[in-house]
Amino acid sequence: MSKVYVHNRTGGPETQELIDRTIPQPGPGELGVTVHAAAVNPMDWKIRSGLFGSQRDLPAPMGREVAGTVNGVGAGVDGFTVGDAILGPVSPDFGGFAEDTIMVASDAVAKPEELSFIEAATIPIAAATAYDGTHQIELTPGQTLLITGIGGGVGLMAAQIGKVHEFRVIGTGSESKRTIVESTGATLVPSGDGLLSRLRTAAPDGVDLILDLVGGDALREVAELATSPERIVSAADPTTAVQLGGTALVHTKEALTRITSVIEYDLVDPHITATFSLARAGEAIAAVEQGHVTGKVVIDMDLL
Ligand SMILES: NC(=O)c1ccc[n+]([C@@H]2O[C@H](COP(=O)([O-])OP(=O)(O)OC[C@H]3O[C@@H](n4cnc5c(N)ncnc54)[C@H](OP(=O)(O)O)[C@@H]3O)[C@@H](O)[C@H]2O)c1
Incomplete structure (x- = not known):
């Protein structure tokens, strides 16, 4: 089994919960990912609150940007093998505040060795x-x-x-x-x-x-x-x-690889100001939801 932080309905923090699920398996074009770090964004609580609509299947996994290692490679995927360190946005149905998740392979970027997993987790969205x-x-x-x-x-x-x-x-x-x-x-x-x-x-x-x-x-x-x-x-x-x-703001495909290089060469510091364990994901989300956070808040799966 594998832990994932979800919200059980549309609403406030009281709808959030850490639950167990079977380890997700990658489909065609996807990667299975063991998550090492997941960064928190305002969109996490905004989605939970229904600000972007309430059409999701529940319970809905939370978290969108992660860094981790590949634990499974779906059919038709080239360029990644099990054990590779990567970063990227997760498939929304599987979430990022999780021990294991799924990423569309074409969205994934190799994590530079120079970057820690917690730094790398701040790149895909923020x-x-x-x-x-x-x-x-x-x-x-x-x-x-x-x-x-x-x-x-x-x-x-x-x-x-x-x-x-x-x-x-x-x-x-x-x-x-x-x-x-x-x-x-x-x-x-x-x-x-x-x-x-x-x-x-x-x-x-x-x-x-x-x-x-x-x-x-x-x-x-x-x-x-x-x-x-x-x-x-x-x-x-x-x-x-x-x-x-x-x-x-319009998102471009090239942004992820370009800004990964910029951060790799130490030209931009993600300014991580707080880290939390997965068990304390609710506190991590609350730190961002209060609206006046400094820099990035990250969930570090290595913390207990
Ligand atoms: N469209 C997208 O794909 C996308 C992607 C990422 C983020 N976003 C959105 O972009 C926004 C920023 O994201 P973020 O991750 O940087 O959020 P964040 O980390 O929560 O930072 C927001 C910052 O705004 C400051 N702030 C709040 N009210 C303010 C005001 N009236 N005047 C000046 N500053 C104020 C806050 O602190 P202080 O008030 O203490 O200065 C805080 O530092 C969010 O709305 C997020 O949802 C959109």
Whole structure:
């Protein structure tokens, strides 16, 4: 048997539970994966809460991005063998907060030896989103990137990608994030009353791209700073972004391999700020669900 963290119905944290299942077996084009680490994302609790609809079979496994080793290779898969270390998004039906899961082989990337499993687990969703969010509209060195929610999992990585490209990076977040945000080379403009005027002081000529990681009023308040509305890209709130004349973040196939190399060469630090055992997955999800996390929270299967 193999453990997996699920939610039993649509709702709050009380619907979550660690259960046993038989070890999942890969079908054609799939890999069986022994999970070593799984990173937590806001989408985990948003899916559980029904914010993306409630059409899933229950109990529904939770968790979407993992790093682990291949324990089974489905028919028709080339390029992977049992024992390979990999990272990637999991098949949603099998989840990532689990001792074993399933990954579509074409979604998997070899884990660089230089990266630990917990670092690698932050790449498939959070780092790939940071990569796509900073490339969807190409900036040139010296142009200004504004990131709302800069101190979270995606934001800190997006800030570092921006610095690699020599953009001027500023970001909104709570004052408690100042030290970690400044360690990326970015400027923190604290959220709260008077934000727009503080941002105008920091960027008097406006900003060339807003990468929105918060949405709602936090996006509406800063939107006018974009040099044109199309220069708003949102991972958090596509509806509001489109209403403002911007776009939803679009995922690309190449993001995963590219950002894996960038992190392998130590140009971007995923900033893992907390790790939990699988038995404490509920605490890991709660740490992200409270909405003000710093960096990435990861479930480490080696912790007891
Ligand atoms: N479309 C996709 O495929 C995709 C993929 C990944 C993530 N996302 C979405 O992108 C968003 C960010 O993801 P994430 O993983 O980075 O989330 P996260 O790790 O939870 O970080 C969110 C950050 O936003 C900050 N924040 C909250 N309210 C704020 C406000 N009013 N102004 C400024 N900052 C504020 C939080 O802390 P402080 O308030 O303390 O600064 C926190 O650091 C989420 O909505 C997530 O669902 C979408």
